[in-house]
Amino acid sequence: MKINTQTKLLDLKGKEIKDQQEVLTVGIILSNTLSLSQKNPARCYLLAKKFATENEVDLKAEDVVFVKEILEESKMSALIAGQIIEILEK
Numbered sequence: 001m002k003i004n005t006q007t008k009l010l011d012l013k014g015k016e017i018k019d020q021q022e023v024l025t026v027g028i029i030l031s032n033t034l035s036l037s038q039k040n041p042a043r044c045y046l047l048a049k050k051f052a053t054e055n056e057v058d059l060k061a062e063d064v065v066f067v068k069e070i071l072e073e074s075k076m077s078a079l080i081a082g083q084i085i086e087i088l089e090k
Helices: 026-036 041-053 061-073 078-088
Strands: 002-004 056-058
Touching: 026 041, 026 061, 026 078, 041 056, 041 061, 061 078
Parallel strands: none
Antiparallel strands: 002 056
């Protein structure tokens, strides 16, 4: 499954979500979330690096499941995690 890391995250009214001046994207959120996880650090690092540096990441089915688990275990808001999980389930 190919994931566009430049996909912008939106609030419930359809406006871009910003962290200070930067628009949040799938790549920013996944690279940060994966880099903070203690679950399988080597795998998280490699995936985080891809999400931080590539415009499109091709994930295997087992990587999709792993990333979804990391998101579900994180303390991220449902607004952000939900959008990314929705993308991963397409």
